[in-house]
Amino acid sequence: MYSYRRCPYAMRARLSLYLARIEFSVYEISLRDKPEHMLKVSPKGTVPVLILGENQIIDESLDIMIWAFSQQGIMDKYLPQDKKKSSLSLINTNDTSFKKNLDSYKYSSDDRKKVDAFKKCLDFVSELDLLLESNEYLLDDSPLMVDYAIFPFIRQFINVDVQRFKDVGLKKIYQWFNRMLSSNEFEHIMMKSKIS
Ligand SMILES: N[C@@H](CCC(=O)N[C@@H](CS)C(=O)NCC(=O)O)C(=O)O
Numbered sequence: 001m002y003s004y005r006r007c008p009y010a011m012r013a014r015l016s017l018y019l020a021r022i023e024f025s026v027y028e029i030s031l032r033d034k035p036e037h038m039l040k041v042s043p044k045g046t047v048p049v050l051i052l053g054e055n056q057i058i059d060e061s062l063d064i065m066i067w068a069f070s071q072q073g074i075m076d077k078y079l080p081q082d083k084k085k086s087s088l089s090l091i092n093t094n095d096t097s098f099k100k101n102l103d104s105y106k107y108s109s110d111d112r113k114k115v116d117a118f119k120k121c122l123d124f125v126s127e128l129d130l131l132l133e134s135n136e137y138l139l140d141d142s143p144l145m146v147d148y149a150i151f152p153f154i155r156q157f158i159n160v161d162v163q164r165f166k167d168v169g170l171k172k173i174y175q176w177f178n179r180m181l182s183s184n185e186f187e188h189i190m191m192k193s194k195i196s
Contacts, residue, residue: 001013001014001017001024001025001026001027001048001049001050001051001064002027002029002035002038002042002047002048002049002051003026003027003028003029003047003048004028004029004031004047004048005028005190005192007047007048008152008153008155008156009046009047009048009061009152010047010048010061011151011152011186011189011190012061012062012065012148012149012151012152013048013050013061013064013065013068014026014048014189015065015148015185015186015189016064016065016068016069016078016145016148017050017064017068018185018188018189019068019069019074019078019148019185020068020069020071020072020074021072022068022071022072024050029047031047041057041059042057042059044059046059048061048064050064050067061149062091062095062149065078065145065148065149066079069145078144078145078148079144079145080140080144083139083140083144083146086139086146087139087144087145087146090128090138090139090146090150091145091146091149091150093124094124094149094150094153097120097124098121098124098153099153101117101120101121101124102117102121102153102156102157104116104117104120105117105118105121105157105160106156106160118164121157122168122170125154125157125170125173126170128150128154128173128176129170129171129172129173132172132173132175132176133172136176136179137176138150138176143180143183147176147180148185151177151180151186154173154177155177155180155181158174158177
């Protein structure tokens, strides 16, 4: 898999392969100097790119997750039918509006824009915090695809300014974040080894 260690999309893909116990080699790329072969097999130039064979690649992180779960017959465990619609809807909000606001929060040099983006991000994060009133994880008492898919982005959001986030007082999501952060699976996929 062509990957980039700190990319949240690549993290969710690596997490799903780890959960499915699928062995894979990680080829860590530089986003500024992408390998020719990667661009040849996936011209859109984003990571992760999972190479299954000569003419078979998967270059969307959610498709990699779904492929990994289906390979091992653990789709029902991580994306149960009765939670499919709500899982995909949360992931979609994460990948569209939340990601856009997260980028403005992270990269804006204008303080007013930054604060505005932070508040917009909080709308989604508060929604997640509310879900955690009912379960240990977002939609269940054990982590599902939705937790693994969203966590890397919430991690980025909190890490921009941990104190600013803590001052808001969203305790449940902060506990969830710490639980996901210290999980074996996250520690494993962040290890600096080439082979997983
Ligand atoms: N929709 C893609 C998005 C992947 C994506 O945008 N990855 C970023 C890194 S976090 C990337 O490769 N960007 C290309 C670049 O920066 O040149 C997916 O889910 O796999």
